[in-house]
Amino acid sequence: MRSVCVVGASLAGLLTARALRAQGYDGRLILVGEEIHRPYDRPPLSKDFLRGVLDDADLALESDGEDLDAEWRLGVAAVGLNAAARRVTLSDGTEVAADGIVIATGASARRLPGTDGLAGVHTLRTLDDARALRHDLANAKRIVVIGGGFIGTEVAATACDLGLDVTLVESGQTPLAGVVGAQMAEAIAGLHERRGVRLLRSARVTALTGEERVDAVRLADGALLPADVVVVGIGASPNIAWLKGSGLLLGDGVLCDEGGAAIRDESGGPARENGGGKGGGPAAGIVAVGDCAAWFDPALGRHDRCEHWTGARQRAGVAAETLLSGGVARPARPRPAYIWSDQFDVKIQFVGRARHADTVVVEEGDPADHSFLAVYRQGERPVAVLGVNQVRLFSRWRRQLETAV
Numbered sequence: 001m002r003s004v005c006v007v008g009a010s011l012a013g014l015l016t017a018r019a020l021r022a023q024g025y026d027g028r029l030i031l032v033g034e035e036i037h038r039p040y041d042r043p044p045l046s047k048d049f050l051r052g053v054l055d056d057a058d059l060a061l062e063s064d065g066e067d068l069d070a071e072w073r074l075g076v077a078a079v080g081l082n083a084a085a086r087r088v089t090l091s092d093g094t095e096v097a098a099d100g101i102v103i104a105t106g107a108s109a110r111r112l113p114g115t116d117g118l119a120g121v122h123t124l125r126t127l128d129d130a131r132a133l134r135h136d137l138a139n140a141k142r143i144v145v146i147g148g149g150f151i152g153t154e155v156a157a158t159a160c161d162l163g164l165d166v167t168l169v170e171s172g173q174t175p176l177a178g179v180v181g182a183q184m185a186e187a188i189a190g191l192h193e194r195r196g197v198r199l200l201r202s203a204r205v206t207a208l209t210g211e212e213r214v215d216a217v218r219l220a221d222g223a224l225l226p227a228d229v230v231v232v233g234i235g236a237s238p239n240i241a242w243l244k245g246s247g248l249l250l251g252d253g254v255l256c257d258e259g260g261a262a263i264r265d266e267s268g269g270p271a272r273e274n275g276g277g278k279g280g281g282p283a284a285g286i287v288a289v290g291d292c293a294a295w296f297d298p299a300l301g302r303h304d305r306c307e308h309w310t311g312a313r314q315r316a317g318v319a320a321e322t323l324l325s326g327g328v329a330r331p332a333r334p335r336p337a338y339i340w341s342d343q344f345d346v347k348i349q350f351v352g353r354a355r356h357a358d359t360v361v362v363e364e365g366d367p368a369d370h371s372f373l374a375v376y377r378q379g380e381r382p383v384a385v386l387g388v389n390q391v392r393l394f395s396r397w398r399r400q401l402e403t404a405v
């Protein structure tokens with residue numbers, strides 16, 4: 001392999017480029033990134049960056065003096081791919097042909113329809129989003145956060161720390177229940193409520209009001225929540241629209257085998273972005289990694305898209321190996337998914353899958369003190385662990401779960 005083009009110059013793209021070099025690849029390396037920024041870390045955007053504790057320079061993912069001997073094409077998006085020819089078309093009209101392609105285009109925040117252009121309404125995915133939100137929060141008193149996922153709960157916690165009046169609108173009964181299960185999600189919801197977040201459960205947003213700038217959020221029950229700033233945290237969609245017609249199989253992300261090799265679409269029909277194609281074998285010389293990629297998970301028996309920092313980190317080396325070995329390398333069994341989140345002064349860590357459990361028991365500490373460890377079991381077998389301000393004990397459990405795989 002003499003040339004590799006990495007599309008998406010952020011966490012997954014950078015880590016895969018690094019892994020390629022570490023595994024001995026010495027050919028041409030091109031990194032294409034839509035953003036003008038060098039790779040930066042996103043998790044602080046909803047936490048210490050938003051709080052004003054960190055600045056742009058603190059987010060850099062490259063280490064000082066790091067040189068991957070790569071050609072950087074930043075501020076240019078890939079707009080098309082011919083998978084068979086491994087040719088990427090860029091938004092500036094140029095093309096890059098390479099022996100290997102790494103697809104690492106991540107995900108984009110979902111928006112509320114009809115709210116584009118209304119000042120004061122934010123999503124949070126990029127550094128530019130975070131800068132704009134930080135600026136707006138500095139002049140705001142009341143914020144409404146729509147969506148109680150990780151981004152929503154983190155922004156709510158940060159805004160609360162900043163002294164704002166915070167309302168968190170959750171369409172389900174409890175924020176984060178989809179990840180940590182209903183019972184433990186209540187403990188996290190309790191933390192928010194005790195710290196002053198007004199949590200509205202089972203609430204549906206019907207409209208944002210305001211002429212040029214948002215002034216309130218309207219709910220289905222008629223309630224009107226006044227707001228100077230609204231943050232929409234309703235999930236993220238994989239950036240795969242540019243791959244329509246590429247010849248790759250797309251579903252909830254780029255569908256890949258368990259080593260990260262992208263699967264060919266052999267339906268021969270019109271290009272599809274959201275599934276419905278017919279999976280062939282792996283496309284030669286193309287891997288996908290990070291938030292845009294849905295790898296086959298043998299434990300689940302289906303493709304699964306992992307939208308977390310550690311997922312990109314764990315898979316970058318595997319994807320590089322798959323690419324360099326021409327798909328011959330057999331990946332180790334994937335480790336259980338690990339997630340962390342910092343909210344207020346609390347570190348939340350979770351590993352495994354809550355939905356596989358029949359029971360969950362707090363084995364250390366007390367949820368009321370915001371310091372506890374809960375173990376989820378299927379029968380006798382631990383399948384997931386939640387740690388809240390229990391870093392050491394959690395690490396032990398995490399290792400135990402990983403070695404059990």
Ligand SMILES: Cc1cc2nc3c(=O)[nH]c(=O)nc-3n(C[C@H](O)[C@H](O)[C@H](O)COP(=O)(O)OP(=O)(O)OC[C@H]3O[C@@H](n4cnc5c(N)ncnc54)[C@H](O)[C@@H]3O)c2cc1C
Pocket residue numbers: 007008009010011012013032033034035041042043044045046076077078079104105106107124125126151239242289290291292306307308309310312338339340341342
């Ligand atoms: C605010 C925030 C907080 C987070 N906090 C946590 C946390 O606490 N814990 C945790 O585990 N995870 C967290 N995450 C998730 C974590 O940051 C992501 O899992 C990680 O960034 C995924 O990396 P990626 O490289 O796959 O995708 P991304 O980081 O999304 O990078 C993809 C890059 O590709 C570029 N791109 C997109 N389309 C194209 C194109 N067509 N051509 C060229 N370039 C393109 C994008 O501009 C972007 O720079 C957080 C995410 C956000 C946004």
